[in-house]
Amino acid sequence: MQILQGCASFSSMRALSFLFLTLCLPAWGQNRIGTGAVEALYRQHCMSCHGENLTGGLGASLLDPSAWEVVGKRSGFIEYVQAGDSETGMPSFGESLSVPEIRSLQIYIDEMRQKSDRAAGLSTVVKAGEIYSAGGYRFRLEPVITGLTLPWSINFLSSTQALITERQGQLRFWSEGQLSQPIAGTPEVATRGQGGLLEVAAHPNYSENGWIYLGYSAAAASDSNYSMTKIVRGRVVDQRWQDEEVIFEVPAELHRSSGVHFGTRFVFQDGYLYFSIGDRGAQDQAQDLTRPNGKIHRIHDDGRVPRDNPFVETADAYPSIWTYGNRNAQGLDAHPETGVIFESEHGPRGGDEINRIQRGRNYGWPVITYGMNYNGKPITGQTAAPGMEQPLHYWTPSIAVCGIDFYEGDQFPAWKHNLFAGGLASQELHRLVITENSVVSDEVILQGEGRVRDVATGPDGYLYLVLNGPDRVVRLVPIQE
Secondary structure (H helix, E strand, O other): OOOOOOOHHHHHHHHHHHHHHHHHHHHHHHHHOOOHHHHHHHHHHHHHHHHOOOOOOOOOOOOOHHHHHHHOOOOOOOHHHHHEEEEOOOOOOOOOHHHHHHHHHHHHHHHHHHHHHHHOOOOOOOEEOOOEEEEEEEEEEEEEEEEOOOOEEEEEEOEEEEEEEEOOOEEEEEEEEOOOOOEOOOOOOOOOOOOOOOEEEEEEOOHHOOOEEEEEEEEEOOOEEEEEEEEEEEEEEEEEEEEEEEOOOOOOOHHHHOOOOOOOEEEEEEEEEEEEEEOOOOOOHHHHOOOOOEEEEEEEEEOOHHHHHHOOOOOOOOOOOEEEOOOEEEEEEEEEOOOOEEEEEOOEEEEEEEEEEEEEEEEEOOOOOOEEOOOOOOOOOOOOOOOOOOOOOOEEEOOOEEEEEEEEOOOOOOHOOOEEEEEOOOOEEEEEEEOOOOEEEEEEEEOOOOOOEEEEOOOOOOOOEEEEOOOEEEEEEEEOO
16 A cells, blocks of 8 residues: 655645545555565565565475475474474574564465465356355345445345445435435534444334434544544434434543544344444553443443443443453344354454454453554464453454344345355455354355445345445345256
8 A cells, every 4th residue: 555645745645644544444454465574574584495475495385285284283383483393494483583573474474375366366256247156056246225425334124224324424214226315414423534424223123212323433522633433323304313312422531533443333132232442543442441442332222331231340441341352343243043242353464353242351452363563563472362262263364354244034045144244355255154153164255346344134135235346235136046
């Protein structure tokens, strides 16, 4: 990625560069593959044996899967590089490379293997013309809604009506195949960077109470340069937002100037609302219980804090916290049978995660991670630590994981209760099979149709995707044999 140049002044250049940076951060893990400090580290310590392009020389090719039957077979990668191996001719690097540096090299190798596979045209996605074949089905993409600008979230009210947010601040209805004009009077949003109007969801008893919930980035009243995730609810009457109530907001002193990592997805369950706030670019605050960012929260659906939340009695802890150490949760959904809540979480450069969300648990960021910094420098050498949860599944390199959905329809019976996860930078849709809280398979079933922002099962049983670039809503339609 190149930062914008040639601005009229330093201040305007800095502002535009910051805006460009924050808009593109979710894609950095893909866009910066094979670059940065880790590339220099590889050239200094590894290239003489394994070649400039990792294809081998004195040592084996690091791009050949068969080579990994030997490399690190008797120990983990870090231990193997530290200690060396006389049988394979691997020298010891324990004195010259730190554990975090070795970990970053491992990520770099994973990145370069992906880059090599893509250059060779290797893909698990099978497409003939407009027909995809995956997961035991043949299907096509059917356009459903166009005329959108950066759609972020979709929530179905019925088989013919849905709510849709556009990140710049518009809430729209889609009804009987028609897209409404933006609803008047919705909250003002702070659209800098990744901020804007994000999640929308109707209350489970919407047909009775009419409540619609919005999650968005809101500027601090005292200084519009600072913002934080906020949640309100209201009703739409005659195309106008009314009866607004604040469900969640934080004091001005806890807002941040960063334009990244607002999180925000919703799960309603048993009268509670679960939602996410990203670390807001302050990674260490994800471990700080006095801060709301880098957390999953749980409140009553009217905004009250439950008395049985895990940190209500902890001195100075933010009382709505349900879990912590979450970098930037971009997807939340509950398993339709067990009720267990699952989360998709952006890693940095590598280390996107699927997590099983459990009361009071610490998910590790940034103490442990399967990723590294965007500039190729290591964050930590630790991928595990006592008292910190392991992801059920992770992607290194990153896919820029976003919205998730447990499929509940009947159009694809074999996919019932599989978890579908969208990728932004990778432009992929993944189908994860989960058995007894373990991910047993991960299949890419769609690729190259746009950035997959949100995934939802429609009341008609089709699987719907919210796509950016081009901006539209589509659905997967099975081909009847």
